[in-house]
Amino acid sequence: MDSRAAALVRTTFKAVAAEEAGPEEVAGSFFAILFSAQPQLREFFPASLDTQRERLVSALAHVVDRLEEPDELLPFLAQLGRDHRKFGIAPEHYPAVGKSLITAVRAHARTELWTEEVEHAWQECITLITRTMIVGAQDCGTPAVWTGTVVEHHRVLDDLAVVRVRLDQPMRYAAGQYLSVQVPSRLRMWRYLSPAGPSNAEGEIEFHVRARTGGWVSPALVGHTAVGDQWLLSAPMGGLGIPRNTRRKLLMIGYGTGIAPLRAQLVAMARRRSNPRVHLFVGGHHPCDLYDLVTLSELAAANKWLTVTPIVESEENPWWYFDSGDPTPDLPGLDPRRTGQIGAVVAGYGPWADRDVQISGSPSMVQTTKFRLMAAGTPAVNIRHDPLF
Ligand SMILES: Cc1cc2nc3c(=O)[nH]c(=O)nc-3n(C[C@H](O)[C@H](O)[C@H](O)COP(=O)(O)OP(=O)(O)OC[C@H]3O[C@@H](n4cnc5c(N)ncnc54)[C@H](O)[C@@H]3O)c2cc1C
Structure with missing residues (x-):
């Protein structure tokens, strides 16, 4: 136009x-x-x-x-x-x-x-x-929907589950893309989810789902999913993905289950020979919200190009959280955990003017973080995120 x-x-x-x-x-x-x-x-x-x-x-x-x-x-x-x-x-x-x-x-x-x-x-x-x-x-030549069978449902936290689905036929998607799912108990209520790993020939997809208070679908995904459930999944979408230019450094900022599309890209990058430097900030409200630190620590320990810094807003776990302890301090490959609001902490490191930036999390987290980075001098054109649906 x-x-x-x-x-x-x-x-x-x-x-x-x-x-x-x-x-x-x-x-x-x-x-x-x-x-x-x-x-x-x-x-x-x-x-x-x-x-x-x-x-x-x-x-x-x-x-x-x-x-x-x-x-x-x-x-x-x-x-x-x-x-x-x-x-x-x-x-x-x-x-x-x-x-x-x-x-x-x-x-x-x-x-x-x-x-x-x-x-x-x-x-x-x-x-x-x-x-x-x-x-x-x-023009796409792909099915309108795929059928996926739930093969694993693991309740990582009270309000967060990792769900693995096996598709009836493999789906090709770029690591970092998202797709929408419909579950049998919530017909016609499609919701977007981001695969937490790259696509594979077996057609297995891992999703990380957080239950939102008052939400129609996510509490059902977390609380009432069972192995054997049949999900429908639509065609992949989204522009997040590994840049072709392998020399330009990356800054990734993920909060909560927003880590999923970033994790998918990091796993895909770990299979490549050459990668730019990547600094990943992974945030959560409480230490227990950093539910996937073990994987991220393994990725960082095995790949010199990757730096991972965990950030929490509160040093304490919530009263309802019972576990053997806070795993962060002992994990190899991770930078020391920082405390504060994620956008403020990341912007505090400098303007990141030489980086391609990806932000992933709730719409308000994305907007606040983008604002903080721009105020610190990050050019807006360098910042990417999914549409704030
Ligand atoms: C591109 C994209 C990728 C996504 N990937 C994931 C993912 O991998 N894992 C995941 O758990 N969720 C993801 N989401 C969010 C997911 O699609 C749903 O929006 C979320 O699960 C809420 O659905 P619901 O039916 O429970 O809530 P709804 O009934 O749709 O909404 C209930 C209330 O929750 C609010 N709300 C909706 N979404 C969010 C949100 N993301 N953060 C805070 N408040 C919200 C709504 O504004 C509303 O007030 C993604 C969203 C987008 C746009």
């Missing part, structure tokens, strides 16, 4: 998002308009549309911010198209989706803002989105 059209779309989107009703109302209107035009699409979605509304808003925000960055935007939209096949969305549904979206944005925009030029800019934007998604879905 040209700069003017992109600016018009961005400005209207931000203006609508800033209105009292907020962007979630726009998303609510979008679904209402879509389902009244195409009632058969309703059954693709879960009863509660809260998560869908949040995701639509985040995805739109991600897209409108990148309208002038085709190298980032087009692969993202193509992946989104591939991913949407899991809902049963087909090319013939896209015109109604596009039309409903423009109608919803227009309905929430102030009349003086919605000029003919703005309408054209939005038409162009929606055409770009829907065309790229359709082509992405058609």
Whole structure:
């Protein structure tokens, strides 16, 4: 899109998002308009549309911010198209989706803002989105979904489980990508998870899942998954991954289960001959939240290019945590554990201006850490993270 059209779309989107009703109302209107035009699409979605509304808003925000960055935007939209096949969305549904979206944005925009030029800019934007998604879905040559059987479920903490799934057919994904899963007890409630290891010929995938308080799906994944359960998994997505340039140093920052996509890349890198220096900061609230330190310590001890620094916000474990002890001090290959807020601790090391940076964790952790690094002098263009869905 040209700069003017992109600016018009961005400005209207931000203006609508800033209105009292907020962007979630726009998303609510979008679904209402879509389902009244195409009632058969309703059954693709879960009863509660809260998560869908949040995701639509985040995805739109991600897209409108990148309208002038085709190298980032087009692969993202193509992946989104591939991913949407899991809902049963087909090319013939896209015109109604596009039309409903423009109608919803227009309905929430102030009349003086919605000029003919703005309408054209939005038409162009929606055409770009829907065309790229359709082509992405058609050209990929991969299944819409894979079936995976749970072969291991290990409750590492009260609210955290490691789940291993064996797929019916291998899936090729780049270490660092994510995909969405649907479990039998939560039909149509797809959730994104990041494989914690690279893809393999056996089709085994390891996931690290944290149960979020009040969440629809993650408590079930952690608390009620059983060996033999059949999961559905969609096509892999995401732009995190090992950079081709093996000489540029990397900074990786992972918090909680956000370590998974970084761990997958480190395991893949450990199999290569030559790697740049990597400094990984792994964070958790309590020492027990650093649940995967043994693997990270083994990786660091065996690979000279890797430095791992654990960070906790509190030196104490929570009262409910019973274990033989805190493993951090005795593990080889790790830098001494630091205490503090992860973004502040990492930014305290310097501007990291010569590094490619990856941040992985909850949306608020990613945003705060990015802000801290930028304030310390890290160029924003060097920082990558998954979309904050
Ligand atoms: C690219 C990507 C990769 C992800 N990878 C993993 C992974 O490997 N392991 C994993 O455990 N989770 C991962 N997530 C988060 C996961 O997809 C779900 O969002 C999370 O499990 C909550 O789902 P839920 O149904 O329990 O909560 P919902 O019912 O969807 O939401 C309940 C509440 O929790 C909040 N919430 C949702 N997600 C988060 C979050 N990540 N942090 C804090 N609060 C949140 C929501 O805003 C809402 O208020 C990933 C998310 C993305 C976007």
